[in-house]
Amino acid sequence: MLSILEPECQAHVFQYIPVQNRTHNTTYCLEETSNTNLFDRRIRKLFSPYHFSYEVVRRATFDSWTYDYINKDELAKAGFYCLKRKDHVQCYFCKGIVGVWEEGDRPLLEHEKHFPNCPLVQGLLTSNVPLVTEVEESNNLNAVLNKYLMRMLEGSQLPVPYSSLQKDSCRGNFPGFAYPTFQSRERRLHTLTKWPKDDVPSPEDIADAGFFYAGIADFVLCYYCGGGLFNWSKEDDPHKDHLKYYSHCPLVAYQSCPLKRNDSGLNILKPEEEDLLLQYPISQKLLDIGLSRCSIKNALKDHLEKYSFLPSTFMDCTNVVVEWEDKNRRKIIHEETDNVIEDSCDAGRSSKTNIEKTSESSNSSDSNKGLF
Numbered sequence: 001m002l003s004i005l006e007p008e009c010q011a012h013v014f015q016y017i018p019v020q021n022r023t024h025n026t027t028y029c030l031e032e033t034s035n036t037n038l039f040d041r042r043i044r045k046l047f048s049p050y051h052f053s054y055e056v057v058r059r060a061t062f063d064s065w066t067y068d069y070i071n072k073d074e075l076a077k078a079g080f081y082c083l084k085r086k087d088h089v090q091c092y093f094c095k096g097i098v099g100v101w102e103e104g105d106r107p108l109l110e111h112e113k114h115f116p117n118c119p120l121v122q123g124l125l126t127s128n129v130p131l132v133t134e135v136e137e138s139n140n141l142n143a144v145l146n147k148y149l150m151r152m153l154e155g156s157q158l159p160v161p162y163s164s165l166q167k168d169s170c171r172g173n174f175p176g177f178a179y180p181t182f183q184s185r186e187r188r189l190h191t192l193t194k195w196p197k198d199d200v201p202s203p204e205d206i207a208d209a210g211f212f213y214a215g216i217a218d219f220v221l222c223y224y225c226g227g228g229l230f231n232w233s234k235e236d237d238p239h240k241d242h243l244k245y246y247s248h249c250p251l252v253a254y255q256s257c258p259l260k261r262n263d264s265g266l267n268i269l270k271p272e273e274e275d276l277l278l279q280y281p282i283s284q285k286l287l288d289i290g291l292s293r294c295s296i297k298n299a300l301k302d303h304l305e306k307y308s309f310l311p312s313t314f315m316d317c318t319n320v321v322v323e324w325e326d327k328n329r330r331k332i333i334h335e336e337t338d339n340v341i342e343d344s345c346d347a348g349r350s351s352k353t354n355i356e357k358t359s360e361s362s363n364s365s366d367s368n369k370g371l372f
Helices: 035-040 049-053 055-060 072-077 107-114 141-154 185-194 203-208 238-245 271-279 281-288 293-307 314-369
Strands: 002-005 019-021 026-028 080-082 089-091 096-099 211-213 220-222
Touching: 049 055, 055 072, 055 080, 072 080, 072 107, 096 107, 141 271, 185 203, 185 211, 203 211, 203 238, 271 281, 271 293, 281 293, 281 314, 293 314
Parallel strands: none
Antiparallel strands: 002 096, 019 026, 080 089, 089 096, 211 220
């Protein structure tokens, strides 16, 4: 058994899945399929590295896994995704790598043995979104998050790219590009130096199709539209797949059709789903430090509807809620100021009208006096 603790793996970006039958290009909704059937489909489309916190996404990376003596479902449940380097797998939460599996090994036990400090192994707060059974689906936040992800990604819209790269100084010069830093083919090729070796297209083909490597599994992102693909095979054509899954991307469509980006959160949560956001483990900690239920629920709702995932750490969640409160406090103050100004204007207009009426009345009285 080989174990390695690799330093920060997601080196390039932290940023936004229809479940498709690759042969017939048919879209399936999570609500209509069991977990087992869902695993039988080949998932390709993905928007963000943060989505690897979903068990269903991690499980999809094992589609070409040939080591049948190690259970793929158990690997994904234990936090692992496939690296496509022999039998090596990596934990999304602690970045630990495990390989050279032997028959009889149990993924969770090996995870605990080699990386006992992993937050998932220790049962600490994480952004893990496990799959749930049909019995567990009622009033369950994880069921809502899985279904919401499917609902959002079945549409043609892209979420807003979420990445520290969006603060790049060139962002303002290229507002139409999701990741302007990677316009250069050489830059994109540089990200592919650690590209998986087994059963994937060449780095040159990936870069030529406008993709750069996001540093996790075999997940790549388009610098122009921000759309991502993973779960590659040797026979895949990156350019054709780019056009197939992101037909609105001008880079591959060779046309000036506008990108449909989900800036305003058009995939709206249902009221009963919004309430379940308070079940998010980090939400409970935010309540403990005194943040309001209303602020937490609305801030997480806005983040999920805009970016398609929830903040992954306590600090991220805290910042999201505080920023939401600050933004809405300013909005409320601005609205109140506008109302005061409007009331003042109304009062001024009313006063002016009364003065004019008084003046007219006075002039009329003086005129009448002159008649006698």
